[in-house]
Amino acid sequence: MRLDHTHDVTAKSWLESANLKDTPFPLQNLPFGVFRRTGTAEGFRGGVALGDQVIDLGALADAAALHGLAVEAARACAKPGLNQFFDMGPTAWRALRHTLFALFKADGRSQSSSQHRSQLDTPGIDVLEKCLVAQSDVEYCVPAQIGDYTDFYTSLDHARNIVKLIRPDAIVSPNFHWIPSAYHGRVSSIGVSGQQIRRPFGQRLKAGSQEPELQACGRLDYELELGIFVGTGNEQGTRIPVESAEDHVFGLCLLNDWSARDIQSWESAPLGPFLAKNFATTLSPWIVTMDALAPYRAPWTRSEGEPQPLPYLSSAGTYESGAMDIQLEVSLETRETRRNGMSPTRLSRTSFRHQYWTVAQMVAHHTIGGCNLRSGDLLGSGTISGPTHGEAGALIELTEAGRAPLKLPNGESRSFLEDGDIVVMTGWCERPGYARIGFGENRGEVTPAKWA
């Protein structure tokens, strides 16, 4: 994590859409995803978002005069998953980032064709333009072949909110203060923004009843999380020290950990959530790299009375800049709001900087027993809730387990999600003197239960 010229706020692209005030994808961002032209039989392949375009990395490797590690890296991206590119490590990731920054930066080059500049070892803008595909014309897939997905539980505010709902005098499990808690999640049902989420059936126990019944979920919820893609892994039986843990992380995306609360409360003892979570998980298509996030790091602190972490979770880096100030927002579209052309309703707004445990601590803890991470593995941050009510990352917290339904501006109300609801998550970073970079959108639509 270091600042360099790719974070220079004054840098502009010759691609005008990358310089627009509201784009999530200015030249300083350069997030990675996997795409193809919508509805075609083209192969999915790696690309980088810039303005309203996708840079087709395989096409760029074929067409442009990339050099050395950057061309190898671009070719490694020209596949349906970014695993091989991830596995090349931070030097290769950075080489490609720097090359893309240089190629797409406005440097006084005219729009002249490459013929007029053949003596220069840099492709002309006309060549580069042929490697662009409009984002409006593409569809995305999950950007890596995910070997394992681990979901953490790292927001103390979320943990406190949940515990209070169960019993006002209950306390958060003592191990929360010592362990970046986690459990293994389901890989097969992970999808990308635009995913349709069929309301699941499952067992639930009605209040006062001794016998469960099989029903469509009546308390469907979202959870606002960040997804963390592992870049490089470790051998089984070894650990990743907290000091170097971030070198193993490629980048972050938005993650919706859909949750069936009624199924969850009946099934979860003693092994944790299973069917309540494994029917679907939705990712945003773009992975914002750790390099792009460098300017938005924040100090990480422990409130008074909270224990300091054990040495294997502690390093100077953890304290100075372990947190990340990533702004997050969840909005809801309903069938009604869409029919009436109304704006989505904002449900919450928070920042990732409130998390009790850092990304480096998650990685270090995950491997302390010798568990091997692999390139392309996914970690979920756990629900991100800030300290105030409007910062809660799930409906169960916002509505006090349904007891205090949310009123929407159009008169509708919500205790939990209804069929046709679309949950939209967005994220961005901003800091004076630096660019505003975005994560794009994570959208998922609830469809009715179906006995199929």
Added chain:
Amino acid sequence: MRLDHTHDVTAKSWLESANLKDTPFPLQNLPFGVFRRTGTAEGFRGGVALGDQVIDLGALADAAALHGLAVEAARACAKPGLNQFFDMGPTAWRALRHTLFALFKADGRSQSSSQHRSQLDTPGIDVLEKCLVAQSDVEYCVPAQIGDYTDFYTSLDHARNIVKLIRPDAIVSPNFHWIPSAYHGRVSSIGVSGQQIRRPFGQRLKAGSQEPELQACGRLDYELELGIFVGTGNEQGTRIPVESAEDHVFGLCLLNDWSARDIQSWESAPLGPFLAKNFATTLSPWIVTMDALAPYRAPWTRSEGEPQPLPYLSSAGTYESGAMDIQLEVSLETRETRRNGMSPTRLSRTSFRHQYWTVAQMVAHHTIGGCNLRSGDLLGSGTISGPTHGEAGALIELTEAGRAPLKLPNGESRSFLEDGDIVVMTGWCERPGYARIGFGENRGEVTPAKWA
């Protein structure tokens, strides 16, 4: 699940080692695995165990006159993982089983070369012999690319044993009687028999202490389980009905769910076990098919006072032959017993027929919320413990959480596993009028903790 001529106990092979009384792999078994010649750079590929040999399926497809679906199936096996073969479904699995049975059956054919029998559409024994590799010359890998690994918790005897250790008056969680409980496990650390298990580090809380410490695991344990390989999956948002669930299962192997009990007790609330389990899981190399297991099915019953399952977990098939009488045994080798050339010590002996939930119920429950299974996914049965003390599937049960150490015949004692211990699991089926078929061995060795 049907009986046919491949279950005929009188059938013998022209390969003599397949007819020996003690072989786990007679002609009636034909289990699948993935192998290569030890220490070579050969590609791993699918094979079938017969006597003391491995039938190299790719070589067989190239060399012998296989027909139709059987040759397609054999070619699909000629890869480092059996996923594509699994995905072909039960008709293809059966076609290959029947073809192998016919080719390797002693049918009065002499050992004459194929030249003398060229008018017949069956390869000569000399051709088939060239497709055999001695098991003593091969090494194995995990037999499929596992997309997701789910570990169940389906032995009521195990659940009762564990609960009693915590508090004598405690009861098994009420949902146990309604749900084939499960949680997602770790794929990356799954290995095959022969795996070395490095003793993990992890947080543990000493009795009476408020603050955990990082230590090498002091209570390392095994868990005796069966691994269940998913043959064909389901689309996300659909379910697999219990009536057809077994058609989606390819077969079973032996599984050791290594467990760090001290780490487990501190970390598991509220999300379930994580680092206590994810450092390693060991599989036996051979998958015994559901077809081979057909003669050893057993009725499945609910004791009086136990609730009948909800309709989605209930079918005539579940009751009549839902259980499987698979004999299981765990033995321990120590550094001392090896040094002195002593036999391993048998720690327990039980049968899979005691499980509270069936394989079909596990599959049906897993998908009732629309979670998609994929070819090659692995389900663990959960620890298999029978009703009596000597049938417990883990040391924590056998030694009452270490309070009653086991005495070994050589004077050693064990509360939990020590460095150098090798846990050996074996399994087999037998029934009057049918062949005795085996699972082979699942061995794993504990190596010392290392701060690496």
